[in-house]
Amino acid sequence: LNVRRAAEGIERLKAENPTLQLAILPESFNAPYGVEHFAKYAESVPDGATCQALSRLARKLAIYIIGGSIVEREAGRLYNTCTVWAPNGSLIGRHRKIHLFTMNIVAAHGGGVQFDEGAALTAGSELTVVKIGQQKVGIGICHDKRFEELARIYRNMGCSMLVYPSAFCICQGPMHWELLQRARATDNQLFVVTCSPARDNMSGYVAYGHSMIVDPWARVHREAGEGCEFIVERIDFDMVEQVRRQIPIHQQRRTDVYAKAKPKADP
Numbered sequence: 001l002n003v004r005r006a007a008e009g010i011e012r013l014k015a016e017n018p019t020l021q022l023a024i025l026p027e028s029f030n031a032p033y034g035v036e037h038f039a040k041y042a043e044s045v046p047d048g049a050t051c052q053a054l055s056r057l058a059r060k061l062a063i064y065i066i067g068g069s070i071v072e073r074e075a076g077r078l079y080n081t082c083t084v085w086a087p088n089g090s091l092i093g094r095h096r097k098i099h100l101f102t103m104n105i106v107a108a109h110g111g112g113v114q115f116d117e118g119a120a121l122t123a124g125s126e127l128t129v130v131k132i133g134q135q136k137v138g139i140g141i142c143h144d145k146r147f148e149e150l151a152r153i154y155r156n157m158g159c160s161m162l163v164y165p166s167a168f169c170i171c172q173g174p175m176h177w178e179l180l181q182r183a184r185a186t187d188n189q190l191f192v193v194t195c196s197p198a199r200d201n202m203s204g205y206v207a208y209g210h211s212m213i214v215d216p217w218a219r220v221h222r223e224a225g226e227g228c229e230f231i232v233e234r235i236d237f238d239m240v241e242q243v244r245r246q247i248p249i250h251q252q253r254r255t256d257v258y259a260k261a262k263p264k265a266d267p
């Protein structure tokens with residue numbers, strides 16, 4: 001049902017916006033997000049039903065699709081995996097979440113969030129850069145955006161946009177969701193895009209919502225609310241070079257100094 005709903009939504013958007021080139025879905029878009037659900041909904045990549053539906057959709061609409069994430073099963077292991085599809089329906093990227101979401105938040109008022117993806121999933125260990133049109137796009141999944149090293153490496157690899165399909169927790173959302181995206185955009189002078197499930201207060205895991213596009217000036221360019229909503233936006237990639245030219249921090253980095261200061265071992 002979720003896959004059909006996502007496909008219908010993208011088809012409608014394409015009909016309303018014929019120049020649409022890329023569609024992005026949220027983390028765990030085809031199943032409930034929770035350690036107890038992962039094994040039940042796992043599929044193989046790229047032969048599983050969800051992947052095949054995304055491939056057909058990309059080909060039918062002649063667009064790229066960054067397919068949120070699904071639980072992938074391979075060789076007896078489970079991964080939180082984002083697949084990326086080209087307009088001809090071929091798989092051009094497979095990102096397995098590198099930093100698994102492990103958290104034990106104790107809220108002062110009671111409640112909080114306990115989550116341990118590592119209890120069921122295996123972490124990925126490869127970076128994923130895909131070419132969308134002329135642009136290099138770095139892929140991460142939700143918790144991956146807390147790790148500035150990953151974003152920095154993607155920037156060094158020439159990315160002009162980072163995309164993080166997400167299902168951020170409601171506890172940290174108000175404090176960190178926008179902050180993290182604007183921080184990654186400020187540091188690396190590129191677009192940062194997140195796509196979240198809508199908030200459902202009745203579900204076992206309540207996602208924050210607020211899908212967002214942050215521009216290379218680190219301004220929030222567009223933001224969804226908490227409900228079910230699509231953002232459609234034209235991205236001006238010239239802005240990446242404009243910002244990098246005007247504030248040339250990449251060239252100003254003192255890698256010679258940093259190298260000397262490097263601790264021998266991680267503390």
Ligand SMILES: NC(=O)CCC(=O)C(=O)O
Pocket residue numbers: 027100101141142143144146166167168169170172176
């Ligand atoms: N699905 C996730 O990775 C959630 C990450 C999150 O909420 C965080 O605070 O980090």
